[in-house]
Amino acid sequence: MTDVWPFVRQERLALLADLEPLTPERWEEPSLCAGWSVHDVLAHLVDVARTSVPRFVLTMARARFDFDRQNQDGVDRERGATPAQTLARWRAVADLRRSPPAPRVTRVVEEIVHGEDVRRPLGITRAYDAGAVADAFGWQVRTSESMGGTRRTLAGLRLVATDTDLVHGEGPRVEGRALDLLLVSAGRTVVLDDLSGPGVSTLRERFRPPRSP
Incomplete structure (x- = not known):
């Protein structure tokens, strides 16, 4: 874009x-x-x-x-x-x-x-432009956590969109709609229940807050 x-x-x-x-x-x-x-x-x-x-x-x-x-x-x-x-x-x-x-x-x-x-x-839904979603996702996965991205969090996982040709990374698969992959790349853990694949458990663990000492 x-x-x-x-x-x-x-x-x-x-x-x-x-x-x-x-x-x-x-x-x-x-x-x-x-x-x-x-x-x-x-x-x-x-x-x-x-x-x-x-x-x-x-x-x-x-x-x-x-x-x-x-x-x-x-x-x-x-x-x-x-x-x-x-x-x-x-x-x-x-x-x-x-x-x-x-x-x-x-x-x-x-x-x-x-x-x-x-x-x-x-409870409101919107169909966003697929190219815009892909561009936004591409930015988030290259951006560090300190700047609002998830580069380290998503490392070693293969994220695959089920509704577009969006694919990122290598490793255990995480599958879902492109919009949900964008949201998880922005740290919105609410979408984890909408994702599937063997890599989801890894994502859950990475997003889990550290335990208090």
């Missing part, structure tokens, strides 16, 4: 259409992002859409270069007093073409993965 922005705009508008009919209580459903509600994730997306390189540097400095703190600061800043206010902010950023200092493919990752972070708990 040489120009990600038409896809990004399309996904922003699709998410807007999916969220506009929600009743107030559904906005507080837990998302797939630990500790964040559906409302929080949309606020995060608004913040990311507004983030240029200078703004990224400024907000990171204010957060003392703590990436998690910077993300939470963005949620606190962009979450409206009501879902309607946050939706209005989301609508206003649909056409923006800004990005932090990262490859443009990360904008594709952002829209698909966070789109699923809110859609899945709400």
